[in-house]
Amino acid sequence: MDTNKLTTLGDLWESHTSPNYNIDSTRTYVQQTAEQYANDFEASDKDLYASAVFKNLWNKKVMYLGNKEVIGDTWGDIQYQSELFDDSVDYTQPDYPIVFSNGGLEGEHKQRYRSFYSDYNIWTGEAKTGHVWQAYSSLLDTIQNNMPGILASRLSGSAQVLNIECRGTKRNILLTSDPYTSNEATLNEYRGDTADAILDSGVYIVRINKDSHANIKELHHNEKKLFCNQWIYVVDYGATLYLDREIHHTTGVIDNLQIIQYPGSTVKINTHDRGNQWRNIDIQAYQDTTTIVNGSTLLKNSSSANFIDVHHKGNNGNSSIKYKSAIYNSNVGNFIGQVKVDKRAVGTKSIMENKNLLVDPEARAMSKPILNINTKEIECTHGCTTSKIPEDELYYLETLGLDKNSAKSLIANGHIQI
């Protein structure tokens, strides 16, 4: 599987972007080219390219700004959904809410704290001075040159840095694209900027400083936009990052999440996906790190592709990748997971699991676990299952008075619990 080729979607977008572009022509162009590409791949890979992700992403009707109607479930339902997850962290009242929009980060405290030494700070594209910014810039350059799929950086000229330092205490931060929870000013900003109303893109670098503990919730919720984001999390020595990502009913999210784990750091990522998304998570973990990636994907009206790559670069690393999905209708869930263990990464322990539940007969799942081991004395396992809803479970719930659809839904929601 050549993951480099997957990034051509961004190239396509870029190559077709002209002063006269409009979303419809671009969408058609991208889809045609995608289909053409699909014919050139092997049968097994073709499945992926022909998948609904690729098509739906560009086919979705775009709702325009100022219209608060929500496609599908109501906002209340969405909140109910998230109640199902047993979050260890209460994000309902985050310490800091931050909105990312049009390639920028907007934090309530941005102005107030910018000039002070603080445990929370945003550097914007305007403030490109000082050692810190230079360090980040060089990091960004390295990533741009070495990483595949650096879609967002091509689309956006600016990068934003969020610096978190909170030794000894925890910080709860909400990062959101959601105009419902963000302030009205942000919504006005959307309205004023029609040129980039559909594709919201940006490069966001979040640094968790040494020995700091940050709980971050990323909430992507906006049907009006397609997101193309590049997130880079740098987790410093001994730091802990709990990252909760929720994607609700978006037109589509194409994102590239890169995490660099310094020695002794811990990262736990939970992803809850309810919309179209195409995602690459790339984690580079050095010695004595713990990495946990949990995925919960509910595909009712959307398809998804998850590429998870954990690269153990140092010894005694622990990693666990567990992705669960429940797939409805004729949607497609794709999962490609790779654990790469370098020669020096002795003592690595790793588990990879992917469990797919096909709720309807037409649903499909594609699953490819890859172990790329280049050393000895490690423990790495992987397991993937794809199953249908067991008849007896369905009947059991019916005998209690649930109709078939409610019963299916209960089982599906249960299956994807992290």
Added chain:
Amino acid sequence: MKFENFSIAIDNKRLINDFNGDFANGETTVIVGPNGCGKSTFAHGVMGRNDIQVGGKLILNEINLLDLETDQRAKAGVFVSWQTPPELAGVTSFGLIRDVKKITGSEMAKELKTFKGFISDVELPSDWPNRQVNVGGSGGERKRAEMVNLMSIDPRIAILDEIDTGLDTNGLKLVSGIVNKRRSEGKINLVITHNKNLLDHMEFDNGYIFRSGTLLKVSPQEIKDTLTHGYK
């Protein structure tokens, strides 16, 4: 609840032919029969499992239940406890009842309190509402959980299919107590069992024995004798 010429077959094998019987409010009926005679099939035939063929009529409130889907039969007031209820990964015990009873936000706290009361009634651990349905539960715990579902849903008709298996002596007493309470409230109970001990504390009005392709009505004493001395 009234059976009219009720017949049951599974895999083209006839188990019950033309059964006629009336189950009145406030009556508990004990049903016994040798292994493999079709007791569970009878319970699930009433509920409408799709691999069981049924004939005749089953009238409740002037409606033929056999015309309804399984979930509609449940909503009409019929409950069947399972011998081996399945595990539902990721679904909590209270989450299940919440969905079944369509409990919404404002009633949630009150219903949870009631549910916790039932949990304590059947002597299950207090964290049970948050545990996944039947996952890792022992045979006896699963049966107690079935009784919690019964109390939560509080149906007019309960068919308890070998509820005694896996239950200890205390469990048997608890089940008897719940059935007796339902009886005093004017509800209908059908108790399928092999276990004479279950009947030590249970008040019941009628008995039926599976014999030569039908259900024969017998007295409570005959049920006890049969369970003690075996089938003729």
